[in-house]
Amino acid sequence: MRQTAQAHDLQFELYLSETAIQVRVSDLGKALQQRYAQQHPIFLGILNGAFMFTADLVRAFGEECEVAFIKVASYEGTQSTGEIKTLIGLTNDLQNRHVIVVEDIVDTGNTMARLMPELQAQQPASIALATFLLKPDALLHPYLPLDYVGFEIPNKFVIGYGLDYNGSGRQLAAIYQLIGH
Numbered sequence: 001m002r003q004t005a006q007a008h009d010l011q012f013e014l015y016l017s018e019t020a021i022q023v024r025v026s027d028l029g030k031a032l033q034q035r036y037a038q039q040h041p042i043f044l045g046i047l048n049g050a051f052m053f054t055a056d057l058v059r060a061f062g063e064e065c066e067v068a069f070i071k072v073a074s075y076e077g078t079q080s081t082g083e084i085k086t087l088i089g090l091t092n093d094l095q096n097r098h099v100i101v102v103e104d105i106v107d108t109g110n111t112m113a114r115l116m117p118e119l120q121a122q123q124p125a126s127i128a129l130a131t132f133l134l135k136p137d138a139l140l141h142p143y144l145p146l147d148y149v150g151f152e153i154p155n156k157f158v159i160g161y162g163l164d165y166n167g168s169g170r171q172l173a174a175i176y177q178l179i180g181h
């Protein structure tokens with residue numbers, strides 16, 4: 001496995017190996033299986049970053065379910081812009097359904113803090129959040145339902161496993177952390 005990665009002008013170093021990721025995602029899938037088997041939940045993946053995590057998580061879950069993707073972008077470069085664009089692509093009826101929102105990373109939590117009430121308004125039977133990464137030191141919304149967290153990481157920018165830096169780095173199977181800064 002490569003030890004470093006480059007995205008545009010920035011250099012990154014290996015932080016979470018592909019194996020560590022696969023082991024952890026498999027555990028999360030099993031935990032979800034315990035909670036949701038027979039309940040035909042809807043996994044709601046947040047594009048673009050969560051496409052890879054969603055695919056692996058749903059496979060690890062391995063039970064009957066639905067999968068849908070929605071888009072809410074709030075990020076440019078390596079700093080949150082704080083601006084949150086509107087939700088696109090939600091066509092599923094969530095009423096009385098068990099919903100698992102699947103996110104790549106919760107950083108400030110602004111995106112999820114804005115999205116969760118919008119989803120709640122549809123009166124799902126339950127709603128949980130599965131995030132691959134969490135930056136606890138950046139979190140501004142501690143009340144978010146962080147039921148399923150892959151890894152807690154320091155407040156440093158990362159790429160790989162679906163996460164990008166200005167569109168670059170999503171294809172990497174491991175997580176790479178920005179060097180320096």
Ligand code: IMP
Nearest residue numbers: 075080106107108109110111157158163
């Ligand atoms: P939040 O609204 O501040 O929690 O930011 C959430 C979104 O910012 C995530 O869905 C990512 O798209 C993006 N993001 C936050 N931190 C990183 C990072 O370290 N690498 C890549 N994207 C990030």
